[in-house]
Amino acid sequence: MVHGxxxxxxxxxxxxxxxxxxxxxxxxxxxxxxxxxxxGAWILLGPDDTATAIATEPSDTxxxxxxxxxxxxxxAGALTAVERGAFDGYLAGVCLYQSTVAAHxxxxxAHLSRPGIRKMLAIxxxxxxxxxxxx
Numbered sequence: 834m835v836h837g838x839x840x841x842x843x844x845x846x847x848x849x850x851x852x853x854x855x856x857x858x859x860x861x862x863x864x865x866x867x868x869x870x871x872x873g874a875w876i877l878l879g880p881d882d883t884a885t886a887i888a889t890e891p892s893d894t895x896x897x898x899x900x901x902x903x904x905x906x907x908x909a910g911a912l913t914a915v916e917r918g919a920f921d922g923y924l925a926g927v928c929l930y931q932s933t934v935a936a937h938x939x940x941x942x943a944h945l946s947r948p949g950i951r952k953m954l955a956i957x958x959x960x961x962x963x964x965x966x967x968x
Contacts, residue, residue, distance in 0.1 A: 841876060864915075864916060864919060864923075865909070865916065866912065866916045866919050866920050866923055867923050869901075869902065869905055869912075869920065869923075870920055870923035870924040870926075870927050871923075871927050872901070873898050873901055873902075873924060874924060874927040874928055874953060874956075875927075876901075877894070877897045877898055877901060878894065878928070878949065878952055878953050878956060894952075894956065895966065895967060898924075898967050899967060902920075902967070902968065912968070917968045918968075920967060920968045921960045921964050921965060921966060921967055921968065922960075922964075924956070924957075924960060924967065925956075925957045925960035925961055927953075928953040928954060928956050928957035928960075929954070929957045931944070931945070931950050931953050931954060932945070932954070935950075
């Protein structure tokens, strides 16, 4: 079982410092790379524009995601060959989900024009045209 929506807002610390897991709306039986890709997209790519200033060059994003994956593997064990092969597809899917979000908003163009969202869509395009970019 994976959380499905591992964003910092959903993983706060309790009063005693213990980690809490909230918002299980996307929880399901999925490969663990789903959470890794989702967290990478939302935390490192920053669709809310927070990461846009941090990673100004595409190579910065690649470096950040690879560092995150390495840290994940150190804590949770190495990714299998199948997980490695699936990672880019999951990441592209999470990034492309922003077009679905936009379809449900009053001003889809405004949503898709935000720097963080445009960055996510550009990453998705790279992943579709150049698979195995991150792993």
